[in-house]
Amino acid sequence: MFICSPVFEEGRSPYYLQLYQYMKKEIVEGRLSATEKLPSIRGLSTHLHVSKNTVEAAYQQLLAEGYIESQPKKGYFVSQVGPSLFKTIQTKEENKFRFNPSINVQTQLPYDFHYGSIERSAFPMKQWKKWSNLAYEMEMGATQAYGEAQGEQSLREEIANYLLQARGINSTAGQIYITSGTQQSISLLCQSILASNQQVAFEEPGYNEARLMFKSHHFSIQPISLEHDGLNVKELNQTQAKIVYTTPSHQFPCGMIMPIKKRLELIQWANETGGIVIEDDYDGEYRYRGKPIPALRSLSDEIIYLGTFSKMLLPSLRISFAVLPPRMLEKLQTLNQTVPRVIQNTMSLFMKEGDWERHVRRMKTLYQKKHDLLIHSIEEHLGESVKIVGSDSGLHLLLEVHSNDTEQQLIDKAAENGVKVYPTHLYWSDPRKVHQKLIMIGFGNIENEKINKGILKLQEAWFGLREDG
Ligand SMILES: Cc1ncc(COP(=O)(O)O)c(C=O)c1O
Structure with a gap:
């Protein structure tokens, strides 16, 4: 035994x-x-x-x-x-590789507040299958082998229509390039649009996957601090950078919305310096108080806009897109398209036949509910022990925890009690400069019934059992 x-x-x-x-x-x-x-x-x-x-x-x-x-x-x-x-x-x-199976990679725990996932059960399987069947039939009758390099015209037209209605963006199908993920959009920019080896001004903290992509193309990163309302444009003005990457709808990861004054200052910076603004609008549709704020790109055709279907539909479909300013189109060296044509055609039929619009409406209601439940549970169970940062974000929020524990200790204590929460230090370009201890709580894929219990368990893990509980 x-x-x-x-x-x-x-x-x-x-x-x-x-x-x-x-x-x-x-x-x-x-x-x-x-x-x-x-x-x-x-x-x-x-x-x-x-x-x-x-x-x-x-x-x-x-x-x-x-x-x-x-x-x-x-x-x-x-x-x-x-x-x-x-x-x-x-x-x-001495040859042993000390692999520490980080709780963030594979370990499954009962309460997982993962950021990148979204509610799979809300995926409109029946409609998707219907349009997918048709897309395969179309594929059998296709004359071209690889499809259009920029992506299928029909999908690009649907995206242009959607962007106009939902994000206030005026664009044409010819300005849109379909990519298999935001990182690939950035790679495309680095390869064929942006002059090489330049400085990129980058929000600090910011989306590390984008930062990594710039770096891998030999662009250097110039961190720009955040103010309460987003990127510090004054600081940007003091740099030599001619490119800036920003997330104005919901700053990632801190969640603030860039106000119109700052948006105009950013456009002014671009006009005066000949600079290029790259707007990553990854979850701009999700706005739980009031209406979505139009994209920065709606104010100027000169902005490079990056969009994705990962947050509304399914990240594993890998469909994203870039909208380019007209003057940059001639620089575009079209490479073979990487998103399978059947997936593009399925998406385009899904949009054309009205299923996308219905799905977006449904997802907004669903996440509004999750968001409200989460905020309510945090206020009820964690109260003054934490400060919520970025409650405007679409699918996550950050907790500044009033405790002497380190970020890793907080994550470990949560894991001991069955709750998976996530670190944020990796969003700083220099993790040694992290001056705030913030824990990321995603609510994309956790069932409503588990939200309250999960937060209660966090309270126990971080602050011990309450006398009243
Ligand atoms: C800031 C930001 N941009 C873009 C994305 C989407 O990336 P992709 O289009 O590769 O799924 C994410 C996803 O987590 C994100 O957090």
Whole structure:
């Protein structure tokens, strides 16, 4: 019989990680043999005096990596890998890669406030399948092999119509380029529109995936601080940068909306310096108080606008787009299109036949509800112990936690109690300059029923059980 006796070390790493590492070692070194039954979650939690969530999280990690298997109604068993196969693993101590399975990557926990996901159950599967079938039939009759380099004309026309109605943007299909993600839009700009090796003024903190893309194309980053209403334009004016990347609808990650005065100052900066403004409007449609604010691009045709379907439809479809100023079109070196034509045609039929409009309306109502529930739960359970930052954001908000714990300690404590929350230090270009301790709480894919419970669990994890609870 397996005797599970890990020695937990306070403060080393979360208990569930220590338990996971202990059990993995037992399996790899053959002390826990193939097909052996593991103790139940409840049994082991009682035996070790840790919470059921701790054991469950450790089992989930082992399960995800294939060390153990779960058999319905029977329990958990060690997988049949065999100790001889494990011997093929390089075990020399100095060669060991110290992989710490960060809770942010794979570990599943019952309450996951992930930012990048959206509610999959709201995906309009029936309509999507209908238009997808038709798109495949169209594909069989197509004459061109690869499709149009900029993306299908029909989709670009639908996007131009939508942008006019929803974001106040005047554009034509010819100015639109379909891409497979915002990073790819930036890559396209770096490859064919922007003069190479320049400085890019970048919001600090800002969207690190965009920053990485500029850097990988050898552009240097000039961090520009934020004011209460977004990018500090005065600071921008003092730099040599001729390109600025900004998220005016909801600053990412802090959520503030750039007011019209600042928008005009930014356009003035571009006019006076010949500078280029890149607007990333990733979730501008989501506005829970009042109407959506028109995009910055609605004020000037000279702005490069980046849009995406990731936040409204499904991130894994990988459809995004860039709207380019007319004067830049001739610079565009069209490469082969990367978004599959059937997906583009499905999207274009979905938009043309009115399903997109209905879906957008539905998503706004759905997320309004989640957003309100989350704010209400935070106010009720965390109250004065936290400050909400960026409650205007579309699918996440930040918590400034009044505690002496570090960002990582707060994340670990939450994980111990079954809640997954996320760090923000990576949004600073120099994480050593992070002066605020902010925890990211996404609400895109957490069920309404779990929001309140999840926040209550955060309260317990960070501040201990309340006397009234
Ligand atoms: C600031 C920002 N821009 C853009 C995106 C969308 O990226 P993509 O179009 O690659 O899905 C995200 C998604 O998380 C984002 O946070």
